[in-house]
Amino acid sequence: MPPHETKSRPSANLETVLVALADVFARMVVAEYLRDCGYEVVEAGSAEDVITVLRAGQTIDVLLLDAQISDGQGFALAREIRQARPGIDIVLTFGIAKSAEKAGEICDDGPLQQPYHPQEIVRRIQKLRRRRKTGSD
């Protein structure tokens, strides 16, 4: 199917988490962590992307949403989604420590065990950020 045509993915008894974090390293590490916990994960880096995913009819069970996304639009976006899509469990987060904590809580409800302690998420994100700044390990 051409990628510009969308459809809901067939159910595989896996819940889907939409990880909406603006920081690419946080998004990458948290998304991979949740996949290792057994979730299907969709990634979004902006409020616009979140809206696009939801309007396309993608089945989303949990939304992990950065309050700071798109220059602080997270709270307003969460309010709108709660009204429009009450079936979605919205988890608001702020900063990488809270994002890691919330990802750990989501993982606890997942089908597979935690691949590692949520605190490790913070360390991995920080390591990537340091390497990005210095260009070395």
Next chain:
Amino acid sequence: MSAQKRPCPEPESDLRAPTVLVAEDEVLIRTMLAQHLRDAGFRVVEAANAREATDIMEAGETVDVLFTDVRMPGENDGVWLAQLVQQNYPAVRIVLASGERDVGQAIVGAKLFSKPYDLDLVENHIRHLLAAAREPALWEESD
């Protein structure tokens, strides 16, 4: 949900799944391609623009293949990204995609998929690139 458990993943080793960096600003296209490649056994990291893609590369993430849209919003587009990767990370294989017909040969040696592209064909091409990368060229002398 199933209560099945599995051991914690092994530390990274030479047996890691090949990693594809997908740089695509349209979230639905990026999501569908990324999921298709993950279902096919690849590890996929996603970037919404060229800047995120370079951040990922410069942070030392091991990337085997870069799949990038040619036209992306922002200061730098996919051609710029592909050229930077080709210069600074010569081992990374590059695949391009474009929704415009007249893109020309943006990157020498890189296949260009016109949108809408067939996901299976993209997957097969990536597998071909990785297989070619593992085999020495005929003219290379063995040690």
